[in-house]
Amino acid sequence: MRGPSCDHIDYRAFGPLVDISEESLILLATDFRKRCFNKSTSESKYICRKNGSFNLVHIVQLDDFKLVIRIPVTGWGSGKTEKAAHAMESQVDTLRLIAQGTTIPVPEIYDFDTTDDNVIGTPYMCMSFMPGNPVSDVWFKEPEDFIIQNNFMKRKYINTTREQFRLKILKSLAQFMSQLSRFTFDKIGSISNRSSTPAASDPCYHWRETLDGTMKIVTSGPFDSASAYLEYHDVHDIHEHELVNAQAKILKHMLAASPINDIRGSFVLRPPDFNLQNVMVDEEGNVTGLIDWDFAQTVPHCIGYAAYPAWIRRDWDPATYGWPTLRDSEDSPERLERYRAFYNEEMGKALNWKGDWRFTKKSHITTSIWHAFHDEISSLELCRMLVQEVIDVEDNEDALDILYDIGAEEFEGWDHLRDHLKEIARIKP
Template identity: 55%
Template sequence: MSYIDSEREVFGPLVDIPEESLVLLASDICKRVFNAQGTNGKRVAQIFGSYNVVNIMQLDDVKLVIRIPACGWGSGKTEAAARALESQVATMHLIAQKTSIPIPQVYDFDTTDDNAIGAPYICMSFIPGTPVSQVWFRDTDIMRREELRLNILRSLAGAMAQLSQFTFDKMGSISSVDPSSASLSPCYAWYEGDDGTMQVVTSGPFDSTIAYLDANRDKNNEGNEYNEWDKAEQKIMDVITPFSVINDESCHFVLCHPDLDSQNVMVDDRGNVTGLIDWDMTMTMPHCQGYAAYPSWIMRDWDPIVYDWPYEDTEDSPETLQRYRSYYNDQIIRALGWKGDWKFTEHSHIAQAVWIATLSKRNRLEICRKLVQVALDTGEDNALDILYDIGTDYYAEEDWDELKTKLRQVVSQRLN
């Protein structure tokens, strides 16, 4: 199967939209937005992401981006998908109006297929720079690499701190540039349908974090068998959840990037952030998962199923990641001036791990193993053996009591 054929399984006919149609659309937008003819148009790049086809268009001296969502064909074309696209636009407008965070400028969008390309789209400005994912490991000079990395984290902390001005009374998605709970729509999320197409599902809005977790946990759970590993997971989660900061009953929520990972942060040659991209499915979040949390790529060791150290050269050691977390924590405190949610940053990697374990069956066992490993200061294999003993009821009662105490100490971050 060719690369394009594999992408066609997700994006269907969106893969085959003619370049001429994209140029026609881009030219029309140039005329309406820039009062320019937009001649000599061409597509200079096409990028297939997880959920969008990104077409980079060049017309004379204007470069712009046309993003087509994966739900823009077949059964994915729903009212929820249309509202999710509108929410993305409203979110980006809000951030652009109220902050100086570098994000793409939205020029035009359409939630229907009644246009030149026959599909929903959002057209925005081109963001210069290189994704952090392409530069984090690039420089072989250790000193230059370290300087670049620290500049990236410093610059990013300054950008994220600007989101501290937004607070909300519910968990939901932005539906207008008025940042009030009255303008919050449901939470939107990607979901793979039975026919393989990507679809948008909705839930909420929610008055509490607990309500959101109850409504969304295990949506991607595969199979219904319950074995010793499932039992071990459940017992660990029952211990840690009541003591985790994600169980906070706070009725206030904040704004954050929906996927603050290295591929969505653009930087220049010195590591200054030039843009944050991919704002689809943004929603308000509890403080522990908000703007003050660490970026995902320096928390990878706390989601072991995606962490390949020491087997891959493009992974940092746990010690290195902890060092970067400490630095980012200091930079957030400076950027916020000891105000806002700075106190949630230091342990946000642990809160994130519990959050993921709560919502995702796929990741849960390895996160539980990580928690046991840290709580008992033991090795991976021994932690897994302990989980098996817990699941088969062979773990001694006194050892279980000790482990429960230490697990609660690891995850407990009750903040005054």
């Protein structure tokens, strides 16, 4: 039998993984339940498949027990490598570390296999089902619209305004994220439990698309410092073009003023994709799950667990921010600033106004600087936005002209711009 519905899936990337049958997935689930919990199953049901960019997520019901079977895009062909196996092991180690050391609701890993020696013929992770709805489904809905689609949430959500619901989400999230302050590491890398003490001793893992459309996993590091990490990942080829030179010059000075290169020699965790589709909430706005921990790694304190979630710093990602055109799916800069102030306050309370809380207030800026070193489009748009903000230029073309002049060492207002950029990035004691 052919696998579940194949809508919206990249066939070139997932190949034969698309055709894994419902029967084999149910067989894997029932066998796991018998083997790990010593429980037989009287009724089994395949519920659905969710197609992600890098994983196929199958949900199976066994009696009253619901579980998730997650299959990575690298589970076939040339993608099935030792690096892919280690990346899966690191994800398991990370989730188990968080589960053991905090009350953060992350998926429980029941079983996993990095080989294809199993009933579905591919690596997989079997994990607990996380209840609730992703924030991406509820953030922009009014209560009455959401009730129509989710009757089970009607009782409590009907008397809640959208703003109250949003603030409850942010408060609950800050309280959970603050618990990651319990872990520090001496390198930028991925978590491994191969030794007696969990450490960031594995390299950083990254997806890479091959020429034939399939995916593979590549590695870098681990790194002893943020500067070493950024030097390795920097996308700016100096002297290639005036615009590239300008971006490198701007980011260099902002980096020097920011706390990214903090020399304390320790690093912290954060969710690898800290965005609204990976945060699950209940009918009151309480966070019920943080999902999708592929390639979780340690990072500098200023962009770690205490930093803002991605959806309340959208205005600092000008390459993708759609306001005011997309008013139904974007918040205004003024509203985002309000949410950041609220989240900063809640993180301060959760951390007793100590430690990494001092980084929260400007974490939308430091995170944008960090991402700009990795992505050419994000880099250009961030630098253009900064020029417009500091010099008060309204037209995008005028801002680009200024960037050309900066790259060619011909911009007379550089000293003024540089000093303001440093002030924007600097964290005051």
